[in-house]
Amino acid sequence: VQLVQSGAEVKKPGESLKISCKASGYSFSNSWIGWVRQMPGKGLEWMGIIYPGDSETRYSPSFQGQVTISADKSINTAYLQWSSLKASDTTIYYCALDSGGYLHFWGQGTLVTVSS
Amino acid sequence: EIVLTQSPATLSLSPGERATLSCRASQSVGRYLAWYQQKPGQAPRVLIYDASKRDTGIPARFSGSGSGTDFTLTISSLEPEDFAVYYCQQRSSWPLFTFGQGTRLEIK
Numbered sequence: 001v002q003l004v005q006s007g008a009e010v011k012k013p014g015e016s017l018k019i020s021c022k023a024s025g026y027s028f029s030n031s032w033i034g035w036v037r038q039m040p041g042k043g044l045e046w047m048g049i050i051y052p053g054d055s056e057t058r059y060s061p062s063f064q065g066q067v068t069i070s071a072d073k074s075i076n077t078a079y080l081q082w083s084s085l086k087a088s089d090t091t092i093y094y095c096a097l098d099s100g101g102y103l104h105f106w107g108q109g110t111l112v113t114v115s116s
Numbered sequence: 117e118i119v120l121t122q123s124p125a126t127l128s129l130s131p132g133e134r135a136t137l138s139c140r141a142s143q144s145v146g147r148y149l150a151w152y153q154q155k156p157g158q159a160p161r162v163l164i165y166d167a168s169k170r171d172t173g174i175p176a177r178f179s180g181s182g183s184g185t186d187f188t189l190t191i192s193s194l195e196p197e198d199f200a201v202y203y204c205q206q207r208s209s210w211p212l213f214t215f216g217q218g219t220r221l222e223i224k
Contacts, residue, residue, distance in 0.1 A: 032211070044152075044160065044203055046213040058211040061117070094159055101207030102150045104171065106159035 001025040003033075003095050003107035010113045011085050018081035019110045021095030028076040029053040032098035035069060035080045038109075039091045049098060050078060085114045118142055118209050122202075122216035128224040135191040137219045139204035144184045148208040151180055151189045154218075155200045163202075164189060191221075199223050 006020040023033065034049035048059035052071035059069070071078045078095055093110050096103035119142040129135055139149065147167040152160035162171045164180035167187060177192040191198055204216040 034211075034213075043218045044205075044215040046215065049211045060212060096159075098211075100165070101148065101210050101213075102162055102165045102205070103152075103160070104162050104165075106161070109159055 001097060001105045003097060003105055005093075005095060005107035005110045008111040008113070010115070012116055013087055013114055014084050015114075016081070016083050017085055017112065018079050019093060019112065021078045021080075021107050023076045023078065023097070026097070028071075029073045033071070033078045034096055034098055034103070035067075035078075036094045036096055036103070037063075037091055038094065047080070047093075052076075052078065085112075087114050087116075090114045117212065118145060118206055118214050120204050120206060120214055120216035122204060122219045124219060125217075126220045126222060128222050129194055130224045131194050131196055133194050135189075135194055135198070135221060137189040137191075137202055137221070139182075139187040139189070139216050141185045141187075141206060141208075145206040145208035147183050148206055149180075149182070149187050150205045150207070151178075152203045152205060153198075153200050154203065160203060194221075196223075 002024045004022045029052050032049050035047040037045045047063045048069045050057045050069045050071050052073040068081045095107040097105040121140045123138045151164040154160040168180045179190045181188050201218045203218050
C-alpha cells in the first residue's frame with residue numbers, strides 16, 4: 001500500500017486549492033480513505049472520509065462546510081479542497097487509509113501555507 | 117463526540133526504563149482503540165489496534181491494554197528510537213474518529 005500526496009502549496013487568502021492523494025497497492029474503490037489535519041506543534045484532527053466506490057462522504061462536524069473531500073476512482077486519487085482559503089488553514093494535511101476503522105497507512109503529508 | 121484525554125502530556129524517562137501512557141475516553145469505546153507513534157517530520161504509524169493487538173512489525177516491547185474508558189500503552193524497556201509523540205484514537209463512533217491530544221515521550 002502506498003499513498004503519495006501532492007507537493008507543498010503556497011496560496012493567498014481567498015484563493016481556492018485542491019490537494020491530492022494517489023493510492024496504490026490495494027482496491028481503491030472498495031476502501032474508505034480519509035484526511036487528517038495537524039496544526040503546527042499540535043495534535044491530529046480527523047476531517048472526514050470518502051468511499052471512492054460510490055463517493056459516499058462523511059465529515060467531522062468541525063470541518064463540515066469548510067472543505068470538500070472527493071475521489072476519482074479511475075485514477076485512484078482522493079482530494080481535499082477549499083473554495084476560499086484562510087490563514088488559519090496553514091498547516092500539514094495527511095491522507096490515510098481506513099483499514100477496519102484504524103489508519104494503518106498514511107500519505108507523507110502536504111504542507112499548505114496561506115499568506116498574503 | 118467522544119473525547120480522549122491522554123496523560124501525562126509529557127513523560128521524561130531514560131533508555132531502558134518502562135513507559136506507561138494513559139488514554140481515557142469520555143464514554144465507553146469497547147476495545148476499539150489504537151495507539152500511534154509520530155516522530156518529527158513523519159506521518160503517524162499504528163503501533164496497537166483493538167486495544168491490545170500489535171500491528172505488523174511492531175516490536176514486542178510495545179503492549180496495549182484496557183477496555184471501556186481506560187487504556188494503557190506500555191513500552192517495557194525504552195530504546196532511543198522510542199522517544200516520540202504518542203496518540204490514541206477511537207473508532208467506536210466511526211466514521212467520526214477522534215484522537216487524544218498526545219503524550220510527548222522525551223529523554224530524561
